[in-house]
Amino acid sequence: MTDLKGKVAVVTGAGQGIGRAIALRLAAAGADIVAGELVRDRIAATVEAVTTAGGRAVGVEVDVRNRNQVEAMIAAATENFGRLDILVNNAGTDIVRDLVELSDEEWDLQIDVNLKGTFYCCRAAIPEIIKAGGGAIVNIASVAGYVCYPGGTAYAAAKAGVTGLTRALAGEVGRHNIRVNAVAPGPIDTPLARTVLKEMATRDDPQPFAGVIRRWGKPEEIANAVAFLASEQSSYVTGDTISVSGGAFMH
Template identity: 40%
Template sequence: MYLPSFSLKGKTALVTGAGRGIGHAIAIGYAEAGADVVIVSRTQSDLEKTAEIIESKGSKAYIFEADVTNKDHIEKIFETLDSKKIRLDILVNNAGMNIRSKAMDVSDEEWNTIMNTNLRSAFWFSQKAGKRMKEAGGGKIITISSVAGHVALRTGVVYASTKAAIIQMTKNLALEWGEYGINVNSIGPWYFKTPLTEKLLANEEYLNDILAVTPQKRVGELPDLVGPAVFLASEASNYVNGQTLFVDGGMTIQGF
């Protein structure tokens, strides 16, 4: 049979930042594909709403209210999964944030907050998951980067630095862990309609600037991102490793 399976039935995925936006959509998409989902966020009420939808799809939801920048919280999540004998097949490092300060105005606090949320947490979750996946004989790790990690944008230097680092971290982890059957890839979105981008996209001038450099002349809808996330988590991507898949309407392909 040449058509690989996109089903995630029998798998368990962990998604950080799963309370809202991209993480929420991916968690639900994984449930629709058959996976049970471990959802992580700082806000219990958001997690409960996500869990309710996951369970309505016939999958199990495991809730962890946690701060991904706190290594003790990360340790506790994996200790609990181990104690409950919950196997981890898929990890999605989605938690992220931005503070749009200009380079000359960035404070130490802003630098540390963005770095810890976007990059440090992704590494620690990957390390914890990687050890378990090695013992289990394989797994899939997906980290959400951004087109800002590939081209220069008005998103702020610290955010862009974390997203570029994620692209390189993806390559290095794939190189180290490929022999263990662990596929490590990332997704680089452009603008998507989420609660975090709502105010920006409501600015007509800003929106027109985005559309002017997007060949498809629209911003992304969350289903546009869920499909690639399911692909990278499924058997369909078993020979895809160390790559960043830009889901950007063609934004990054342009020259002058």
């Protein structure tokens, strides 16, 4: 069992889907959780699920595109639990639209939530993780950053950017005993994926995310990989992106 006792983790997009599963998984391993989430109604449910399972969590309403809100979320870790060891950049959004039809706003939304939000959270969190003596950052990328994905240029660019950011940042903070890795999920059964894959099925394109394990993944299967990367079990892994995709993408 992964041991995160005494550790404090910030998880963004923790209100549903993969983020909620990550918050519960890290809490089950002993970490105290700051659950950052855009949609207010979802925050209390995640906090309650963690506390009902015997963990400790506080919820913070945050839009990861907003620098001030991100800084307040990071501050909530030290204010409530005295330290910050782990950051999981999970908040994300997706759209299926051909590039020639993408509006400026649609492009910006993909880049700003998926990539710039990750930048804001890392920049705010790293000084606190250094104060704690080191720790781990886990970014949620996507196999969409690797495979041909018609209708997904903005999302693919943002998620490929997350993989690149992960690698470069690992090089900057290794000296501070901070490891930076990413998980690239394949199709995982969440509200987001159900919407996106339904839309993709209406298009006259090859289906890009068919894995060799012939089912959708579960949010808990991503959370297990995040727990590994957040813990000392992966103490010599950094700068990498692990695909958890049922074989939809293999390195």
